[in-house]
Amino acid sequence: MQVTVVSGSVYGTADLVADEAAARLAAAGLQVSRVKPATVDALLASQPQAIVLCTSTTGMGELPDSLLPFYHELQDRFPLFTGVPFGVIALGDSSYGDTxxxxxxxxRELMLxxxxxxxxxxxQLDASETVTPELDAEPWIDELAALLKG
Ligand SMILES: Cc1cc2nc3c(=O)[nH]c(=O)nc-3n(C[C@H](O)[C@H](O)[C@H](O)COP(=O)(O)O)c2cc1C
Structure with missing residues (x-):
């Protein structure tokens, strides 16, 4: 099972969580491609059988600048990933309310x-609640690894 991990970040936290996720999935026995920086060509070239996307939120509910070209290119090229399992790790801060x-x-909506x-x-990893998102993500990553290994 080939898993591709893509991330986008403003200050580096989401990239760090994605690095941890990639290492943990690999340690669980999965084949992992860590795509950084995020490009659609690199994602497609990795021939993903599963995709993990990790991003923070900036502005008023926006994607980091490092992910915007990737996001818009996915919308434009619209490569179908029919049936390919994916998971999203979202970093945010609940003090921003609705966003x-x-x-x-x-x-997540684009992948669907x-x-x-x-x-x-x-x-969802809430910066108001935790300063160790990479540790808090571990149970979710382990659950994903177990699901993918079937
Ligand atoms: C200017 C700014 C705007 C933000 N806007 C949002 C937001 O709209 N929604 C949200 O959930 N978090 C928001 N956040 C919180 C970040 O997503 C959160 O701190 C995250 O852990 C940062 O991760 P990063 O280091 O990967 O960028 C904002 C943070 C900053 C500094």
Whole structure:
């Protein structure tokens, strides 16, 4: 099972969580491609059988600048990932209210439009609640690894 991990971040936290996720999935015995920076060509070239997307939210519920070209290119090229399992790790801060983890939500909705299959409900990591998101993500990553290994 080939798993591709893509991330976007403003200050580096989401990239760090994605690095941890990639290492943990690999340690669980999965084949992992860590695509950084995020490009559609690199994602497609990795021939993903599963996709993990990790992003923070910036502005008023927006994706980080490092992910915007990727997001718009996915919308334009619209490569179908029919049935491909995916999961989103969303970093945010609940003090932003309605836009909490909106960046992750944008990615999630786009992947569903591309006909990918959400393997696990989106993980939301709240900066108001934790300063160790990479540790808090571990149970979700382990659950995903178990699902993918079937
Ligand atoms: C200017 C700014 C705007 C933000 N806007 C949002 C937001 O709309 N919704 C949200 O959930 N979090 C928001 N956040 C919180 C970040 O997503 C959160 O701190 C995250 O952990 C940062 O991760 P990063 O280091 O990968 O960028 C914002 C943070 C900053 C500094």
């Amino acid at each position: 909490f983890c909106q960046g992750g939500q944008l990615l 439009e591309l006909q990918a299959r959400e393997a696990l409900p989106m993980l």
